[in-house]
Amino acid sequence: MLSTEDDILRAAEGWRREGRAVALATVIETWGSAPRPVGSHLVIDGDSRFLGSVSGGCVEGEVITEALDVIADGRPRTLEFGVADETAWRAGLSCGGRIRVFVERID
Amino acid sequence: MRLETLTALNAERAARRAALIVTDPEDGGQRLVRAAEIDADPLADILRERLRSGRSGLGEGPDGRPVFVAVHVPPVRFVVVGAVHISQALVPFAAQLGLDLTVIDPRTAFASPERFPNVRLIAEWPDKALEVVGPLDAYTALSALTHDPKIDDPALIAALRADCAYIGALGSRKTHARRVERLREAGFDEAAIGRIHAPIGLDLGAVSPAEIALAILAQVVSTLRKGSDKPRDAAPAGA
Numbered sequence: 452m453l454s455t456e457d458d459i460l461r462a463a464e465g466w467r468r469e470g471r472a473v474a475l476a477t478v479i480e481t482w483g484s485a486p487r488p489v490g491s492h493l494v495i496d497g498d499s500r501f502l503g504s505v506s507g508g509c510v511e512g513e514v515i516t517e518a519l520d521v522i523a524d525g526r527p528r529t530l531e532f533g534v535a536d537e538t539a540w541r542a543g544l545s546c547g548g549r550i551r552v553f554v555e556r557i558d
Numbered sequence: 559m560r561l562e563t564l565t566a567l568n569a570e571r572a573a574r575r576a577a578l579i580v581t582d583p584e585d586g587g588q589r590l591v592r593a594a595e596i597d598a599d600p601l602a603d604i605l606r607e608r609l610r611s612g613r614s615g616l617g618e619g620p621d622g623r624p625v626f627v628a629v630h631v632p633p634v635r636f637v638v639v640g641a642v643h644i645s646q647a648l649v650p651f652a653a654q655l656g657l658d659l660t661v662i663d664p665r666t667a668f669a670s671p672e673r674f675p676n677v678r679l680i681a682e683w684p685d686k687a688l689e690v691v692g693p694l695d696a697y698t699a700l701s702a703l704t705h706d707p708k709i710d711d712p713a714l715i716a717a718l719r720a721d722c723a724y725i726g727a728l729g730s731r732k733t734h735a736r737r738v739e740r741l742r743e744a745g746f747d748e749a750a751i752g753r754i755h756a757p758i759g760l761d762l763g764a765v766s767p768a769e770i771a772l773a774i775l776a777q778v779v780s781t782l783r784k785g786s787d788k789p790r791d792a793a794p795a796g797a
Contacts, residue, residue: 460564460567460568460571461568463564464561464564464565464568467561467564468561475559475564477581477626477628479581479583479614479615479616479626480615480616488614489613489614489615489616490613490614490628490629526586527583527585527586529583551616553581553583553626555559555581555586555588556559557559557560557561557564558559558560558561
């Protein structure tokens with residue numbers, strides 16, 4: 452309600468209209484202490500520029516890498532991050548929570 | 559997401575109408591459901607509950623498939639009546655919180671751009687100013703801070719009629735008791751009048767204008783997020 456997700460979605464639309472390749476990442480589920488609420492967005496373009504946040508910085512790098520794959524093949528993916536996951540070694544949530552992030556291309 | 563869907567969603571948001579994006583995370587299937595279209599939707603019950611709570615989330619459709627519903631409600635506007643010292647302190651706090659702030663005061667000595675350089679300022683009586691702001695709605699918070707019933711009362715009445723998300727009024731208990739009398743005479747019942755937070759602000763023991771501004775915004779956030787300004791511990795069981 453007090454967020455600026457609105458601006459991120461407007462940016463996503465604007466970037467796409469400029470002809471940039473764009474992916475949208477959305478937090479769809481959280482367990483335990485997650486840094487960003489369900490519905491939070493990260494928008495990524497084909498040059499790895501991004502706006503917004505899905506984890507307050509913990510896993511953004513990983514999400515951006517995956518987003519570039521989504522941009523390349525157009526297939527949406529659901530990513531999961533957290534201490535209970537082997538990805539914790541690469542990109543974990545230090546707060547001990549777990550999140551699922553849906554990444555899709557803007558077509 | 560298709561660009562048309564994103565564009566339509568952004569159009570709804572720009573028009574201050576609630577909308578939902580329904581996504582099947584397994585196959586990426588997706589659609590936009592405008593608030594007015596919920597009743598006709600196959601997932602009407604799920605969507606209605608999501609919109610009511612304002613919370614996006616993952617659930618299960620009637621066919622057992624996962625369904626993610628993203629709730630998009632308009633950004634909250636904050637209308638402050640009274641270009642007073644407290645309002646000056648409110649400006650930077652409200653900006654940090656992402657509240658879309660408008661300050662209204664017909665007294666041009668108060669409502670001067672020098673005193674309020676970085677915020678939308680309307681030097682008109684509330685009735686006229688609210689025409690400029692656009693209709694008050696359930697995604698608007700309003701605080702009346704002038705201490706002058708001629709200015710505060712019409713704004714409070716408009717906020718009560720529009721069922722604003724938060725309504726607050728500055729003034730002592732005594733001042734508020736007189737206000738309650740006037741509102742009763744204007745035809746409002748106890749339940750409606752009880753929606754006005756007065757004395758305004760969470761009880762922080764605030765003294766300075768900035769502290770009072772903080773107390774008001776803390777109460778606004780609490781009301782928007784929890785539907786109440788009561789501490790979590792004091793909430794009744796199951797609430």
